Amino acid sequence: MLLLAGYALTVHLSVSYGYPLPAVLALAALLLLSLVQAIVRRDRSSLVFLALYVLATLLMLRFAGLYGMLFLPPVALNLAAALFFMRGLLPGRTDLITRIALHVRPHRSARVLRYTRRVSWAWMWFSLALALLSAMLAVAAPLEVWSLFTNFINYLLLGAFFGAEFALRHIVLRGEPTAGLRETLQALSRVDFRRMFQP
Secondary structure (H helix, E strand, O other), X not given: OHHHHHHHHHHHHHHHOOOOHHHHHHHHHHHHHHHHHHHHHOOHHHHHHHHHHHHHHHHHXXXXXXXXXXXXXXXXXXXXXXXXXXXXXXXXXXXXXXHHHHHHOOOOOHHHHHHHHHHHHHHHHHHHHHHHHHHHHHHHOOHHHHHHHHHHHHHHHHHHHHHHHHHXXXXXXXXXXXXXXXXXXXXXXXXXXXXXXXX
16 A cells, blocks of 8 residues: 555646656566466466556557556556456356455345445446546546546545445444444455455
8 A cells, every 4th residue: 555655646736746757667666566476376367457558658658658558557456346346246256345245244134235236336336437547538638637646536436436335334224233343444454355256
């Protein structure tokens, strides 16, 4: 999380001062770190994803310059999130929010499971909307507006969406045992998300 925050701040400062090289170097460092992790874990799917990502980054460099390389991460991160949610929504699969809910508390009512599946749909569409908006701003907005949205507002919207869903859950699932905010955050900190993201 700190790496992501550091990267976002570096990109925004690079854009603000009109000097993209520090942000490009930070992106290269993050890609290298991800590559090393994938090699150590022998994670083929991550290696394929990284290879495709590097290829897309080089294409952006070729056609849009150094700043073009920076346009890709916000779109890719939001698209990846949407794909994680979408994968669990395919027929015969258990969606991501339901998997997390069952991990936190193994016995859930049918009402809760219907709700968690709908929340996965909501997160998928929200992530797709953020990816689309990031791409549109990269193409049509001033660089400073794109940077402000993708490096700050995007994350505020994610936090607001999480908070709104948390509040809605307590209204929709009134009468069901639900965790408070502190218990929810503690439970989320204990979830092995790498295992959750596996098919």
